[in-house]
Amino acid sequence: MPIITSPQEFNVDDLYVDLRPLLDVPLFLKCEGFNFAGSVKLKAAAAMVAAAERDGVLTPSSTIVESSSGNLGIALSIIAASKGYRFVCVTDPRCNPASKRLMRALGAEVRVISHQDGNGGFLESRIRYVEELCAAGDDHVWLNQYANRNNWLAHYTGTAPAIDRQFPDLEILFVGAGTTGTLMGCARYFREHCRPVTIVAIDAVGSVTFGGIPERRMVPGLGTSTRPALVDESLVDDVVHVPETDTIRTVHALSSRGFLFGGSTGTVVSGAARWLAAKYPGEQPVAVAIAPDLGERYLDSIYEESWLRENFGDLTPELRLPGADILGV
Numbered sequence: 001m002p003i004i005t006s007p008q009e010f011n012v013d014d015l016y017v018d019l020r021p022l023l024d025v026p027l028f029l030k031c032e033g034f035n036f037a038g039s040v041k042l043k044a045a046a047a048m049v050a051a052a053e054r055d056g057v058l059t060p061s062s063t064i065v066e067s068s069s070g071n072l073g074i075a076l077s078i079i080a081a082s083k084g085y086r087f088v089c090v091t092d093p094r095c096n097p098a099s100k101r102l103m104r105a106l107g108a109e110v111r112v113i114s115h116q117d118g119n120g121g122f123l124e125s126r127i128r129y130v131e132e133l134c135a136a137g138d139d140h141v142w143l144n145q146y147a148n149r150n151n152w153l154a155h156y157t158g159t160a161p162a163i164d165r166q167f168p169d170l171e172i173l174f175v176g177a178g179t180t181g182t183l184m185g186c187a188r189y190f191r192e193h194c195r196p197v198t199i200v201a202i203d204a205v206g207s208v209t210f211g212g213i214p215e216r217r218m219v220p221g222l223g224t225s226t227r228p229a230l231v232d233e234s235l236v237d238d239v240v241h242v243p244e245t246d247t248i249r250t251v252h253a254l255s256s257r258g259f260l261f262g263g264s265t266g267t268v269v270s271g272a273a274r275w276l277a278a279k280y281p282g283e284q285p286v287a288v289a290i291a292p293d294l295g296e297r298y299l300d301s302i303y304e305e306s307w308l309r310e311n312f313g314d315l316t317p318e319l320r321l322p323g324a325d326i327l328g329v
């Protein structure tokens with residue numbers, strides 16, 4: 001029985017959903033949403049704060065500042081509240097209303113940057129704003145999830161060994177790419193431990209993380225409009241780019257079976273299903289995908305008919321059809 005005194009101490013690290021009977025995809029989905037932050041980002045947040053405290057960068061009078069599309073901001077809000085730090089989250093209009101409400105309920109300040117950068121995204125504008133805040137206030141500390149090695153180290157020391165313990169014969173690991181902290185930590189672990197695991201990165205169409213042209217993206221979490229400093233493509237065996245319509249089809253396929261997951265889980269499952277169908281048709285390799293969060297935060301977007309109509313127009317009726325083809329395979 002876990003008994004805790006701070007919220008970041010609790011995290012379920014051994015829960016997998018078997019997608020074979022559900023979606024006819026040979027894939028085990030590692031659920032990372034069962035903690036007080038509701039997402040995988042609790043691990044990166046806890047590791048970055050702990051390291052900044054160890055290094056003497058964070059002191060009791062510090063204000064933590066971070067750019068986040070939502071989930072890291074929620075995780076930092078929890079940790080900041082628990083440890084008594086002030087926290088300012090710099091986000092953009094794509095951040096879910098529920099995520100903003102959650103951060104404010106936890107005592108964080110939320111600043112929404114609506115000015116698009118040259119790539120049509122918001123990341124550069126958000127980062128510029130964070131830099132301005134830090135320049136104006138000596139006590140402001142930017143953890144910088146895009147370049148902080150403790151982001152990937154959290155997964156090198158936590159997520160990847162946990163998967164390795166449960167699946168010693170693992171053949172393929174699918175990891176969604178945002179900052180690429182989860183991806184780089186897991187890829188380095190399996191590479192450095194000489195494990196023959198194929199690492200497949202899942203990214204959104206329109207993201208520039210692995211090259212390509214920036215395009216409009218509406219589902220927060222995965223993908224970037226500015227290449228993250230952490231990414232090292234030499235550790236990745238393959239990359240799948242998933243259109244947002246497939247993401248939405250897939251979350252609806254999962255919710256129609258009772259599993260309400262977030263958008264990045266839909267992207268990862270859709271990309272993994274497509275990759276497995278192409279590379280291992282009719283076979284049952286040992287494959288795991290990481291599900292970064294759960295679906296409640298997306299009730300106003302990917303699960304909301306008016307949002308779907310507004311952002312994906314006449315695709316809406318097709319998006320809501322149940323059946324195997326909804327995975328976009």
Ligand SMILES: Cc1ncc(COP(=O)(O)O)c(C=O)c1O
Pocket residue numbers: 039041069070071072176177178179180181182183220221222262264265292293
């Ligand atoms: C819901 C969700 N999934 C996935 C990711 C990507 O994880 P990472 O930043 O480790 O690449 C994020 C990052 O913000 C996220 O919020």
